[in-house]
Amino acid sequence: MSSSSSSAVRKPQPKLPLKQIPGDYGVPFFGAIKDRYDFFYNQGRDEFFKARIQKYNSTVFRTNMPPGPFIASNPKVVTVLDAISFPILFDNSKIEKRDIFDGTYMPSTDFTGGYRICSFLDPTEAKHTSLKNFFLSLLSANHKNVIPLFHTHFTDLFAKAEAQLLKDGKSDFNTLNDQTSFDFIFELFFEQNPSNTSLGSKSSTLVTLWLLPQLSPQITLGLPKVFSVFEDFLLHTFPFPALFVKPLITRFTRPFTSRQLRPWTRLRGEELHRKLRDEIRAVVKEAGGNITLAALDKMTLTKSVVYEALRIDPSVPFQYGKAKEDLIIESHDAAFEIKKGEILFGYQTIATRDGKIFENPEEFVGDRFVGEGEKLLKYVWWSNGPETVNPAAANKQCAGKDLVVLMNRVMLVEFFLRYDTFTLDVGTFLLGPKVTFKTLTPASS
Secondary structure, three states: OHHHHHHHHOOOOOOOOEEOOOEOOOOOOHHHHHHHHHHHHHOOHHHHHHHHHHHHOOOEEEEEOOOOOOOOOOOEEEEEOOOOOHHHHHOOOOEEOOOOOOOOOOOOHHHHOOOOOHHHOOOOOHHHHHHHHHHHHHHHHHHHHHHHHHHHHHHHHHHHHHHHHHHHOOEEHHHHHHHHHHHHHHHHHHOOOHHHOOOHHHHHHHHHHHHHHHHHHHOOOOOOHHHHHHHHHHHHOOOOOHHHHHHHHHHHHOOOOOOOOHHHHHOOOHHHHHHHHHHHHHHHHHOOOOOOHHHHHHOHHHHHHHHHHHHHOOOOOEEEEEEOOOEEEEOOOOEEEEOOOOEEEEEHHHHOOOOOOOOOOOOOOOOOOOHHHHHHHHHOOEOOEOOOOOOOOOOOOOOOHHHHHHHHHHHHHHHHHHEEEEEEEEEEEOOEEEEEEEEEEEOOO
16 A cells, blocks of 8 residues: 555656756855846857857756846746757646746736736636636637728838838838737727827837836846946846836726737848748738638748747747746756756747757748648747647636737738838847838839
8 A cells, every 4th residue: 555655656757867957056146146247248148048058068957047136036047948848837737837927036016006917827826717718708709800900000000111211211110010019909909099098199108118117127228338237237136116107007007907020020031022922912812802811821821930930039038937846857868857946947039949849940931830840830839838729727828829920920911912022120129129121112013
């Protein structure tokens, strides 16, 4: 009896050799600050991880993650940076997601009216189930309005972009896209334009100002290195009080009861543009000139381009979770023991470029997910879960997963119905890309 009882709780033996997790956290307090400076200033985000992968010859290792002192009391994490170890972050039976959405720190709930919003709730919490089901039902109830409403808002965006190009010789797509996307989402769910509410006509700017102090521990302003110490002290040492944005919070709570860009950064080359416009125009013509869900499903290259953009530049690259129990994780070539309470961290931008899964992983391959390539969609995790899994109350996958993919596909369709090709500049702004259109060539047919 005791033998069977003992075997029932015995941990499964790993198939790969069990190794000690390499890396360390350095001298208390100072080690975290050193890693923070490496992350933001000495190496930069990608090189910070690549250098350690090379140093330890392992995609699983120990390090500190920003912000560290004095914002985060415990910056220690175990990284999982390959396609085999990364998915442990989606296993809610083993990983806790409570108050860990932003990582080793959590912004004050004063920014959200005193509430812990859905992102910070663990699926085991009753409020998570209620909120997630509400979001999913809201999306389901409004799905028929997505395409016609998107057409209305983004027709206006393209008209403004053309006007900017005529006037200034360039068009700031970030500003136009942020405002148009916000207006579209708001009207989709609340049946009115935000300009008719207390948010006014600059609603997307207000959202940015509200988010900035919450996300400041994760960003750098890109200032010259001589200002690194000043910037680090300002952004990464002490949390910003919500008092600075309290007027904005008040404006948000009046119209709300609760609460994309990526393809353009990689979509270069006239050959790819030609293939996209040929596919899009042929399918839309066959559908009688209408953009429908059935027509979109026939656009296999367009669909693949969106997935590839989300693979190579995921919109939320960091994922965190806390081990609920002692467990064993595996990478491609080793197994590692994780202790209960340890924080696991995944940097998706590296994990979804795993060369043992994807051929030419650093390259943007537009047709990567066409045909047999669809089998690789289980390694596309931008939505905090595999693309092959649907959002549910029991998981932490983004409730708007399908809506985001649909919006990106419709944007490409709307674009290539109007234009043959384009040129642009891509830079970096805070946590994401900055896109500036230089030319837009009107459709020749």
